[in-house]
Each structure stands twice: as C-alpha cells, then as structure tokens.
Amino acid sequence: MQVTLKIERYNPESDESRQETFSVDVVEEATLLDVLDVIKDEVDGSLTYRKSCRMAVCGSCGMRMDGAAVLACKTPMRPVVEAGEVPVISPMGNLPVLKDLVVDMEPFWEKFRAIKPYLDDGGEEPPVKEWRVQQAELDRVMTEALCIQCGCCVSECNSMEADPDFLGPAALAKAARFVGDARDRGRMKRLQMANGAHGVWDCTRCYFCNERCPKGVDPRDAIAKIGGEIYAEGMLSDKGARHAQVFDFSSHATGYLLETALVPYTDPMKALDVKFALKMVRAGKAPNPLRPHRANKLGEVRALSKLVKEQEKESLADKRTGVTVDRENES
Amino acid sequence: MKSSYAYYPGCLASLSQKELDTSTRAVAERLGFSLVEIPGFTCCGAGDVHEARPEYYLHLNARILGQAEQLEQDTIMTICNVCTLNLRQANHKLREDAELLARVNKNLAEVGAATYSGGVEVRHLLWEIAEGDGYEKLKQVAERPLTGVRIAPFYGCQILRPSKLLGFEDPDRPQSLERIITACGAEPVDYPSKIKCCGFPIVLAREEVALGELIQPLAEAQAAGADAMVTPCPLCHLSLDAWQGKAAREADIDFDMPILHLAQLVGAAAGLSYDELLFKRHLVRTDRLTDKIYAETTQ
Numbered sequence: 001m002q003v004t005l006k007i008e009r010y011n012p013e014s015d016e017s018r019q020e021t022f023s024v025d026v027v028e029e030a031t032l033l034d035v036l037d038v039i040k041d042e043v044d045g046s047l048t049y050r051k052s053c054r055m056a057v058c059g060s061c062g063m064r065m066d067g068a069a070v071l072a073c074k075t076p077m078r079p080v081v082e083a084g085e086v087p088v089i090s091p092m093g094n095l096p097v098l099k100d101l102v103v104d105m106e107p108f109w110e111k112f113r114a115i116k117p118y119l120d121d122g123g124e125e126p127p128v129k130e131w132r133v134q135q136a137e138l139d140r141v142m143t144e145a146l147c148i149q150c151g152c153c154v155s156e157c158n159s160m161e162a163d164p165d166f167l168g169p170a171a172l173a174k175a176a177r178f179v180g181d182a183r184d185r186g187r188m189k190r191l192q193m194a195n196g197a198h199g200v201w202d203c204t205r206c207y208f209c210n211e212r213c214p215k216g217v218d219p220r221d222a223i224a225k226i227g228g229e230i231y232a233e234g235m236l237s238d239k240g241a242r243h244a245q246v247f248d249f250s251s252h253a254t255g256y257l258l259e260t261a262l263v264p265y266t267d268p269m270k271a272l273d274v275k276f277a278l279k280m281v282r283a284g285k286a287p288n289p290l291r292p293h294r295a296n297k298l299g300e301v302r303a304l305s306k307l308v309k310e311q312e313k314e315s316l317a318d319k320r321t322g323v324t325v326d327r328e329n330e331s
Numbered sequence: 332m333k334s335s336y337a338y339y340p341g342c343l344a345s346l347s348q349k350e351l352d353t354s355t356r357a358v359a360e361r362l363g364f365s366l367v368e369i370p371g372f373t374c375c376g377a378g379d380v381h382e383a384r385p386e387y388y389l390h391l392n393a394r395i396l397g398q399a400e401q402l403e404q405d406t407i408m409t410i411c412n413v414c415t416l417n418l419r420q421a422n423h424k425l426r427e428d429a430e431l432l433a434r435v436n437k438n439l440a441e442v443g444a445a446t447y448s449g450g451v452e453v454r455h456l457l458w459e460i461a462e463g464d465g466y467e468k469l470k471q472v473a474e475r476p477l478t479g480v481r482i483a484p485f486y487g488c489q490i491l492r493p494s495k496l497l498g499f500e501d502p503d504r505p506q507s508l509e510r511i512i513t514a515c516g517a518e519p520v521d522y523p524s525k526i527k528c529c530g531f532p533i534v535l536a537r538e539e540v541a542l543g544e545l546i547q548p549l550a551e552a553q554a555a556g557a558d559a560m561v562t563p564c565p566l567c568h569l570s571l572d573a574w575q576g577k578a579a580r581e582a583d584i585d586f587d588m589p590i591l592h593l594a595q596l597v598g599a600a601a602g603l604s605y606d607e608l609l610f611k612r613h614l615v616r617t618d619r620l621t622d623k624i625y626a627e628t629t630q
Contacts, residue, residue, distance in 0.1 A: 067523070068503050158528040162543025201536050204544060205378045206528035207492035211502055218493070224382040231383035239536035247379035251391060255373040257342040266535040280573065284612050285347040293346055297371030303442035304394065308387045311438075315386070 001028055003035045003077050007047070008090035010097050019088070020044075026077070032089070033061050033072035036101075049101040056214060059150030063101045064090045069155035071214045092155035094164070107164075108151050111171040115193060119178065122185025137182035144177035144222050146215045153209035153219045159202050166202040167194070169209035169219030176222035179229060187320070191230050200227045201240020232316045242266050252305040255295025259287055333464070336408035337399035337451075338366035339418070341565070342374045344410055348565040350609030354594035355410050355456065357608070361472045361601045362460065366408065369398045375417040378532055392421030393435045396453075397445035406452045408459065410594065412564035416489035418453040419496050425449060455490060457563040457593055458499045461507035469514050473600040476516020477624055482596065483520040483557035484508030485548055487567040488528050502526065508561060511593070515600035522551040529562075531570035538577075545570055546582040559589040559620045561596045568592055573614045589617040599624050 004023040010016070024038045033051055040047045052058040054073045061072040065080075066087045080087055095103035121131070153169040160166045167175075175194050178184045194200050200223050209219040227244070236242055243266040250258035264271035271277075280286040287293065295301070338359075344352040359366050372395050374380075381388040395418065399407045409415040425432045426449045436446040459465040484505075491502040500507055505526065509519040527548060530541030549571065552560050562568050572590040579586040590613065591599075598608045605625055610617045 066503070158530075158544050159533070159537075159540055162530070162540045163537070166540070202533065202540060204488075204528045204530055204541065205532045206488045208488075210493040220493075224378075224385070227382040228385055240533070241383070243536045244379040244383035247374070247377050248383055248387070251374045251376055251380055251387075255371075256345060257374050257377070259342075259347055263535060270535065270538075276577075279576075279614055280347075283573075283614050284349070285569075285573065285614070287346050295371055295373045297444075300371070300394070300442050300444040301373050301391065304390050304438065304444060305387055307438055307442060308384070308390055312384065312386055 001026060001030075001078065001081050003030065003081055004086045005035060005039070006086060006088045007039075007100070008088065009047075009100050010091075012099050021086070028078055030077050031073050032063075032065060032070065032075040032077055035077055036072060036089075047101075048099045057148060059148035062092050062150040062152045062155065064088075064092060064155065069093070069152035069212045071150060071152065074214050092151055094154050094157055094160045094168075095151065103151070105151065108149075108154060108168075108170065111167050112149070112174060114167065115171045115175040115178075115190070116186065117171075117174045117178070119181065120184055120186030120189070124185060131183040133182055140182070141177045141180040144173050144180070144217060147173055147177070147213075147217045147219075148215055150214065152212040152214055153217070156208035156212055158206040158208060159204045163198060163202055165198040167198055169203075169223065172200060172203075172226060173217050173219040173222035176225045179226055187229075188233075191226065191233060191235065194226045195230050195235055195238055195241070199238075200230065201238050201243075203227075229319065232312065232319075239266050248305075252298075252302045254292045255298050255301060256293045258292060260289035260292070333406065333459070334363055335365045335367060335404065336406050336454075336459075337369050337402050337404035339369060339372060339375075339395065339399075339407050339409050339414060341409065341411045341414040342377075343565040343569065348568060348592075350612040351410060351565050351568070351592045351594060354592055354598045354603070354608045357603050358594045358598045358601060361598075361603070362465065362468050364408070364459070364465075367402055367404055369395065369402065369407075372398060375414045377413050377417065381417055381420075388417070389421050389424065389431075390435055390438060392418050393425055393432075393447045394439055394444045396422060396425070396451045397439060397447035399451045400447060401445045405450060406454055409453060409455050410563070411566065412455070412487045412489035413566055415453060415455045416493075416496060422449075422451065422453055423496055455499075455563060457490065457507055457511070460597065461499075461510050466510065466514065469511065469597065472602075473515050473597070475600055475602045475624075477596075477600055478516050480517040480620065480623060481520050481556055481558045482512045482515075482517045482591070483522060483548075483552035483555060483560045484512060484525055485529070485552070485560045485562040485567055485571065486526050487562055487564040488526075490563055491526055508563070508593070511597065512561065515596055517596075517600075520552065520555045520557040522548070522555045522557075524548040524551050529564075529567040529570040530574075531566040534570060534574060539581075541570070542574065542578050542581045545574055545578045546584070549575060549578055549586050549588055550582060550584055553584070553586060553588055557588065558623070559591050559617070561591040561593055563593045565592065575615050587615070587619070589613065589615055589620045591617075591620075 530544035534541040
C-alpha cells in the first residue's frame with residue numbers, strides 16, 4: 001500500500017523548520033515506524049528519529065501523529081491509509097526538539113531522577129534471603145510498573161505546557177509505583193516530595209496522559225493514588241489538598257459543594273480579591289454563605305462518610321506498614 | 332425514543348451556575364425528555380473527593396446510582412463533565428467487581444441508604460442530542476436557526492477522556508458539539524485546543540498554571556472569529572466566563588468572548604427567551620451575541 005506522511009523537519013545547524021511530504025510503498029502490515037524506515041532507507045537518509053526494539057517495549061519511538069503522541073512501532077498505518085488520511089508526523093510535545101522527530105529527553109529524566117526511582121529498603125534486612133513479594137502486593141503496583149518511559153504521557157500534559165517544572169505524569173506514576181511497593185520504606189519522603197510546589201496538585205486532570213499511554217499505565221490515576229495518600233496522612237499544607245478537603249467536608253456537611261468556603265479555605269489571600277467577588281455577586285454566582293443549599297437525607301451521607309472513614313483508617317495502617325503479609329512464618 | 336431520565340444536575344448547576352439547570356429543564360421540555368428528580372442526591376465528590384478519599388467517592392456515587400434505581404430509572408442524565416466521569420467511573424468499577432459492589436452495598440444498607448444492583452447507565456445531555464432520536468428531535472425543535480452566528484465548541488476534558496470510560500466519540504476528533512451547533516443553524520468554528528483543559532480544577536490551588544491553560548482556547552477561538560464559545564460543562568463555563576478577565580490581563584489580550592452552556596445554545600435555537608435562559612447571569616456580557624439572536628424580540 002502507498003502511505004503518504006507530512007513530516008515536521010528541524011535542522012539544528014541552520015535552525016530551520018519545514019514540513020516535508022513523503023510517499024512510499026510499504027507492506028499492508030506496516031507500522032508508522034516501518035514507514036519511517038522505508039523513507040530513511042529509500043528516500044532521505046537524513047531523516048532523524050529514535051527507535052530500538054520495534055515491539056513497544058523500549059519506549060524509544062514516541063512521536064506525534066496528527067498531534068497525538070504514539071509509539072511509532074505500535075501504530076499500524078493501514079487504517080490511516082484506508083481512511084484516506086495524510087497524517088502530520090511531528091516530535092513529542094513538552095520536550096525540546098533536537099532534530100526532526102528526536103526530542104531531548106534530559107528534562108524527562110531529570111524529573112524521573114527527582115522522584116528517586118529505586119527501592120528504599122531503609123537499611124532493613126529481609127526476613128528471609130530476599131524480600132519476597134506476594135501476588136496481592138505486586139498487584140497494587142502492577143499498573144504503574146508497566147511504564148516504559150516513552151514520554152507519550154508527558155507530550156500532551158496540559159499542566160506541563162503551562163508549568164514546565166511540573167513533575168508530570170511519568171515521574172509521578174513512577175513515584176506511585178514505589179509508594180505502593182510493599183518493600184519500600186521511603187513512603188513518607190516520597191509523599192512529601194510529591195506534595196511539593198510542582199507535584200501532584202499541579203495536575204489539572206485533563207486525562208491526556210491516560211489517553212496517550214501505550215501501555216495502560218493510567219498515570220492520572222497514579223497521581224490520584226499519591227494525592228489520596230497525602231490526604232490520608234493529613235498533609236494539608238498545599239492549597240490542592242485543602243481544596244480537596246472542602247469538597248470532602250461539604251459533601252457530608254450540606255451534601256453540596258460549599259462554594260463560599262472553597263476560596264477562603266483553599267487560599268485565604270484570594271478571598272481578599274473583593275473586585276472579583278463583587279463581580280460574582282452581581283452576576284448572582286455567589287450563594288448566600290449563611291443559608292447554604294442542603295441536600296435531603298443528609299443523615300445518610302454523614303453516617304456513610306463516618307463509616308467509610310473508619311475503614312479508611314485500617315487501610316492506611318496497612319499502607320504505613322507496607323508489607324501486608326506475615327513474613328515471620330515464611331521459609 | 333428514550334424520554335425519561337433520572338436527572339442529576341450536580342452542585343454547580345444547582346448553585347452558582349443555576350442558569351444551566353434552568354436552561355436544561357426548559358430545553359428538556361421542548362425535546363420531550365422527562366427529567367425525574369432524585370430526592371436527596373448529593374455532590375459526586377468531583378475529582379477532589381475521588382482523589383482524596385477514593386473509597387468514600389465510590390460510596391457517594393454508588394448511593395446516587397442506587398437512588399436512580401430506586402426511582403426505577405435506567406439512565407441518569409448529567410449536565411457536567413466531571414459528574415459524568417465520576418459517576419461512570421464508579422459505575423464501571425462497581426459493575427466489574429462483585430466483591431466491591433457487595434462491600435459498598437453493605438455499607439450503604441448499614442446507613443439506610445439506597446443500595447445499587449448495577450443497572451443504571453450514565454449519559455450526558457450532549458450525547459442524548461448529538462445522535463439518534465434525540466438529534467432528530469433537536470432538529471425539529473430548533474425553530475429559530477441561529478443563522479450567521481459563529482460558535483466555537485469547547486468540549487473540556489472529562490467528556491472525552493479517558494475514552495475507555497466515556498467512549499461516546501473519538502476523543503481527538505469529536506464532532507458532537509459541531510453537529511448540534513449546525514443543527515441550531517449556527518456555524519461551528521474549528522480551532523486546535525477545543526479538546527484541551529480549561530484549567531478549572533486547579534484555578535484556586537494553582538491559578539497561574541490554570542490561567543496558562545485557559546488563555547489558549549480563548550485566544551484561539553477569538554482569533555478564529557467566533558462570536559461565542561459553547562461548552563457542555565459548567566466548570567469549563569465558569570473558567571471561560573468568570574476567569575476570562577484574569578486570563579485577559581495575564582495574556583494581555585482583550586478577550587470579549589461570550590460563553591454559552593450547551594442548553595442555552597439549544598434553548599436559543601428552540602425559541603426560548605433571553606430571560607428563560609438566564610443570560611444575564613454571565614460575567615462576560617452576551618449582548619453582542621444575544622442581540623444578534625434576539626434581533627426581532629425585545630430583551
């Protein structure tokens with residue numbers, strides 16, 4: 001079949017960017033990576049991109065097709081051709097472009113290193129020859145452990161576009177993988193790090209990371225796991241955690257979000273923005289704080305919150321201990 | 332045609348974004364949708380409770396789903412992206428894990444709340460009028476075509492992503508809003524960031540980051556010549572409307588972009604009045620647009 005691609009080229013020596021169209025004949029089963037290989041072999045040897053394993057394991061060939069980050073080796077071209085499309089192939093977003101489709105991964109690795117992506121055993125000796133992980137313990141981190149560090153999740157991270165220092169979905173998913181590891185003793189340090197200025201509370205929940213991840217890691221869900229543990233530990237120093245606390249509290253205090261408590265409790269300084277508050281009042285958008293909207297059957301949710309809170313305490317105790325099985329009786 | 336829904340307006344439409352609830356009810360009547368009230372529903376917890384207390388979030392949403400079941404309704408209609416994802420995600424988890432459902436139901440029963448058996452679907456108003464019978468009905472009720480009005484669709488995030496939980500349309504090339512805009516006689520305006528985030532979830536905790544996100548769609552829609560933007564989410568609406576002034580100062584761009592709720596767009600085309608759709612409750616004045624729409628009537 002014939003595949004036509006518009007490829008974004010960038011030459012660092014001349015600092016020139018241009019879009020170039022290539023048409024090549026490839027086999028029906030060809031992936032995007034196969035097409036790039038044919039172009040490089042047969043048409044233009046200077047076309048530059050990363051590749052290695054060709055089987056969605058090494059994470060080298062992340063790039064964008066029509067603005068969406070994909071692994072080139074995992075993207076079959078037949079549906080694209082059958083739809084009569086000529087896709088634009090460009091480098092991943094949120095990372096500096098080095099040449100053509102190759103981005104500088106250094107800022108990615110820097111954030112990765114910041115979360116200390118290795119086991120912290122706290123100097124503890126394993127109870128038997130080695131730390132044996134039970135299936136249930138592995139299951140807790142299995143999703144995050146699937147990450148191949150390709151950068152597809154980072155490419156379209158909306159918060160990182162606005163705050164380049166945001167640790168981002170890949171590094172935070174890796175942090176979640178160690179926070180949840182039964183053998184790890186660095187949980188509190190990791191939570192404190194993730195609770196920092198450019199940590200979990202920077203996430204705007206755009207879910208592009210979950211959508212783009214070629215391995216099903218669901219980085220947004222991993223970020224939420226860390227946020228949940230930070231909250232459970234009562235670490236409420238960050239405005240993001242206090243914002244969540246208002247939702248938690250109001251869901252059982254009145255049943256509805258206490259909008260008037262949200263601003264002063266999350267960020268007292270913002271409550272002093274009288275001009276903005278007056279605009280809201282004039283448009284009728286500021287509910288009366290003295291007469292909050294109340295849900296019916298409020299007793300149900302109050303009792304529910306209390307009951308679940310007790311159960312949450314038990315689960316937190318497990319997480320603090322890490323290891324959830326009796327090691328003493330292992331041989 | 333499906334005509335009866337358990338109606339879940341959520342918090343914002345019940346409170347600060349009241350114009351959305353009012354417009355939805357008026358539009359539903361025109362479309363022949365019967366909206367059954369859920370007595371004693373609460374907040375879905377938004378992304379916040381979902382993150383901070385995932386177990387409690389599941390219970391809150393299971394209770395709402397159970398309440399709909401108690402009303403003998405098989406579908407909840409939502410009008411907010413965040414409520415849609417929250418309810419659908421909880422529904423998905425509860426349906427696929429019998430043990431979890433049993434545990435949650437035990438707690439619900441213990442506090443005397445409605446339990447849930449797994450028989451409810453959660454659908455956003457957008458989906459109900461973008462295709463099938465709802466779409467046909469929409470075309471019938473759109474008796475005052477918004478001819479010559481250019482509308483930029485803004486989807487927001489949690490109606491598209493994660494697609495495995497939402498899945499109504501291609502999350503990268505959605506067309507539902509465009510179809511509705513066209514059915515209302517207006518012209519859809521295309522621009523790249525229509526599927527991106529409005530920044531609302533972090534606008535209080537990280538205002539600078541949120542404004543950075545908000546500026547992009549506003550700037551692109553304005554540059555593309557839109558008369559207004561329309562969104563299916565009251566959080567996106569609040570961000571695009573109430574924070575537009577701050578975004579303008581931050582970007583040093585003179586934004587003047589009226590923001591419509593989906594139900595207001597449909598309502599205007601269905602012949603509902605300026606007052607019925609509560610356009611006066613917007614921070615960014617809608618006059619430039621509504622004068623055009625209501626040229627023949629007095630406001």
